[in-house]
Amino acid sequence: MATTTTPYRETRPQKDTSQPLFSWSRLELVGVYAFILIIVLFDLLPFAWLITSSFGVKPENTSGLFFYIPTEWTLENFNKAFDPTKGNVIKAMSNSLITVGGAVLFAVLVCTLAAYTLSRMNFRGRSVLMYGVLLLQVIPATATILPLYLVMRDLKLLNTLQGVAIGLATFQIPFILWMLKGFFDSVPLELEESAWLDGASRLQALFYIVLPMALPGLGAATVLAFNGAWGHFFLPLIMLSDPEKMLLPQALFRSLLNYTVIDYGMMNAISMIYALPSLMFFFFARKYLIRGAMAGALQGQ
Amino acid sequence: MVANRYEKWLLYGFLLPAFILLVAFYIFPAIWAIRTSFTDLALTGASALNPKFIGLRQYQRLFSDPDFFNALGRTAIYAFGTIAGQFVIGMICALLLNRRRLFGQGVLLAAVVLPMVIPSLIQALLWQSMLANGEFGTLNRVIGIFGIAPVQWVRELPMFSVILVNFWNNSGFAMILFLAGLENIPKELLEAAQIDGASGWQQLRFIKLPLIRYVILLWLLLNTLGCFNTFELIYALTGGGPGDLTTTMGIYIYNQGFRYFELGLGSAAGLILLVVSLVIALIYVRLMRVEV
Numbered sequence: 001m002a003t004t005t006t007p008y009r010e011t012r013p014q015k016d017t018s019q020p021l022f023s024w025s026r027l028e029l030v031g032v033y034a035f036i037l038i039i040v041l042f043d044l045l046p047f048a049w050l051i052t053s054s055f056g057v058k059p060e061n062t063s064g065l066f067f068y069i070p071t072e073w074t075l076e077n078f079n080k081a082f083d084p085t086k087g088n089v090i091k092a093m094s095n096s097l098i099t100v101g102g103a104v105l106f107a108v109l110v111c112t113l114a115a116y117t118l119s120r121m122n123f124r125g126r127s128v129l130m131y132g133v134l135l136l137q138v139i140p141a142t143a144t145i146l147p148l149y150l151v152m153r154d155l156k157l158l159n160t161l162q163g164v165a166i167g168l169a170t171f172q173i174p175f176i177l178w179m180l181k182g183f184f185d186s187v188p189l190e191l192e193e194s195a196w197l198d199g200a201s202r203l204q205a206l207f208y209i210v211l212p213m214a215l216p217g218l219g220a221a222t223v224l225a226f227n228g229a230w231g232h233f234f235l236p237l238i239m240l241s242d243p244e245k246m247l248l249p250q251a252l253f254r255s256l257l258n259y260t261v262i263d264y265g266m267m268n269a270i271s272m273i274y275a276l277p278s279l280m281f282f283f284f285a286r287k288y289l290i291r292g293a294m295a296g297a298l299q300g301q
Numbered sequence: 302m303v304a305n306r307y308e309k310w311l312l313y314g315f316l317l318p319a320f321i322l323l324v325a326f327y328i329f330p331a332i333w334a335i336r337t338s339f340t341d342l343a344l345t346g347a348s349a350l351n352p353k354f355i356g357l358r359q360y361q362r363l364f365s366d367p368d369f370f371n372a373l374g375r376t377a378i379y380a381f382g383t384i385a386g387q388f389v390i391g392m393i394c395a396l397l398l399n400r401r402r403l404f405g406q407g408v409l410l411a412a413v414v415l416p417m418v419i420p421s422l423i424q425a426l427l428w429q430s431m432l433a434n435g436e437f438g439t440l441n442r443v444i445g446i447f448g449i450a451p452v453q454w455v456r457e458l459p460m461f462s463v464i465l466v467n468f469w470n471n472s473g474f475a476m477i478l479f480l481a482g483l484e485n486i487p488k489e490l491l492e493a494a495q496i497d498g499a500s501g502w503q504q505l506r507f508i509k510l511p512l513i514r515y516v517i518l519l520w521l522l523l524n525t526l527g528c529f530n531t532f533e534l535i536y537a538l539t540g541g542g543p544g545d546l547t548t549t550m551g552i553y554i555y556n557q558g559f560r561y562f563e564l565g566l567g568s569a570a571g572l573i574l575l576v577v578s579l580v581i582a583l584i585y586v587r588l589m590r591v592e593v
Binding site for chain 1: 309316325326328329330331333334390393397403405408409411412413414422423428429430431433436437438439442443474478480481482485519526529530531537550551554555557568571572574578579
């Protein structure tokens with residue numbers, strides 16, 4: 001399996017080795033490893049199918065729906081995925097990249113402005129605003145999706161990529177706003193104040209002092225928001241009906257519904273293309289993802 | 302803080318774009334749902350152009366619709382099932398990762414977290430292969446090794462199948478939260494307990510679980526709300542079927558809106574879901590505060 005080649009050591013949480021009183025008995029160890037083996041297999045087997053059936057030649061006379069170990073490897077499925085007469089994913093892919101990329105950049109931009117004010121201005125109602133944004137997460141998207149559809153219709157945004165982008169951007173705002181405010185809070189105010197004393201305006205100080213220092217945070221927020229918006233399927237599903245405008249998840253879902261005999265090899269090649277940003281995100285940012293989520297969990301207390 | 306009048310207004314202006322978006326596409330639809338739920342608004346036909354105010358009629362229809370209560374009940378079963386399974390899987394993984402060095406910890410952590418970051422549509426597609434019928438399904442082939450006859454997962458055990466997929470894609474979240482709590486427990490406490498001769502189970506029951514109860518409550522809250530919100534995974538995996546056996550609230554609302562074009566009825570159902578979510582969130586917040 002592909003995942004066994006990555007260096008796992010770096011993700012290992014700091015272990016406490018000072019527990020001399022505890023040791024595993026042999027029986028316990030057997031149980032522990034049986035559990036780990038089962039969970040790891042349970043978690044990775046579906047991905048194993050994704051990899052072997054997209055890169056492998058499927059055995060004769062089977063649908064290729066179950067996991068198999070191919071004897072030959074090929075890129076044929078990816079050729080089919082890009083072929084305009086078969087998978088035709090290029091259009092959907094560029095739609096997705098433009099829409100999700102635009103949505104995330106837009107969301108990060110408006111959140112940068114708002115988070116800066118929320119971090120630096122001490123006005124009445126600031127904490128109400130911040131907690132209000134947090135509370136929004138309680139509203140289930142499924143509960144408001146029908147009125148959201150009506151709002152989009154009345155704004156003439158149905159069946160437009162701009163409309164989907166605005167919606168996706170809005171969904172990411174609460175998360176990005178909280179994250180960026182934290183990063184701005186960690187940039188010392190004294191740095192900014194000394195810039196003001198040197199005659200810089202507030203905006204100049206923001207652009208030349210604060211933003212460069214918060215750049216790692218901006219990058220992290222962008223990547224996380226991109227992964228969130230990239231996986232969103234509900235909003236494009238209800239908003240876009242024109243095949244020319246469909247995003248990658250819709251194209252994938254339609255290819256599943258439209259054919260009576262499904263070409264699982266090609267479908268998994270498309271899945272692979274669609275999952276690629278998430279997989280890359282996982283392999284490169286896993287450590288930060290897990291650390292960040294753990295820090296967030298403790299703050300939540 | 303130093304700021305002249307012009308800069309002050311500029312900074313307040315910075316708040317506007319983000320909050321206008323939130324109001325227009327997040328808060329306003331939630332409020333608009335109230336209005337829509339009192340009308341007979343539909344997507345097609347006469348009432349699409351001229352929705353009439355019909356008072357509480359949609360709510361009456363909803364409360365006399367067995368499908369609605371079925372969907373509500375299935376959502377509850379889904380939430381309970383996923384909570385039970387995720388708790389066990391997530392807690393055992395977190396305890397193992399929190400222990401002293403153990404070969405394979407990194408692999409376990411990575412494997413449990415990986416399904417979480419994948420788009421839900423891919424999750425559903427991967428599990429169509431796992432759960433496929435007869436010998437075509439990977440899961441059936443796996444249990445076949447142990448001599449168990451193939452199961453028609455989605456047809457015979459529809460709700461269990463969906464919950465199983467949730468164990469797969471969401472246990473990582475439980476594990477991360479629990480691990481964060483466990484790593485935060487002062488080492489002295491556990492050492493003292495060990496010296497007093499507490500067994501592993503006693504340490505878990507009387508020290509670890511009570512100390513991470515806030516993290517557990519937080520996870521319960523987020524997971525319950527997440528279950529109410531589930532749409533994409535179930536829609537792509539089973540479409541709410543077979544029949545309506547996996548139709549949870551998300552699917553029910555979607556069907557009312559975009560299959561039967563009953564926006565008024567769907568909005569009413571959505572509002573009830575919203576109220577239930579708020580009540581549950583309040584209960585959890587209350588529990589967290591009372592116990593402090």
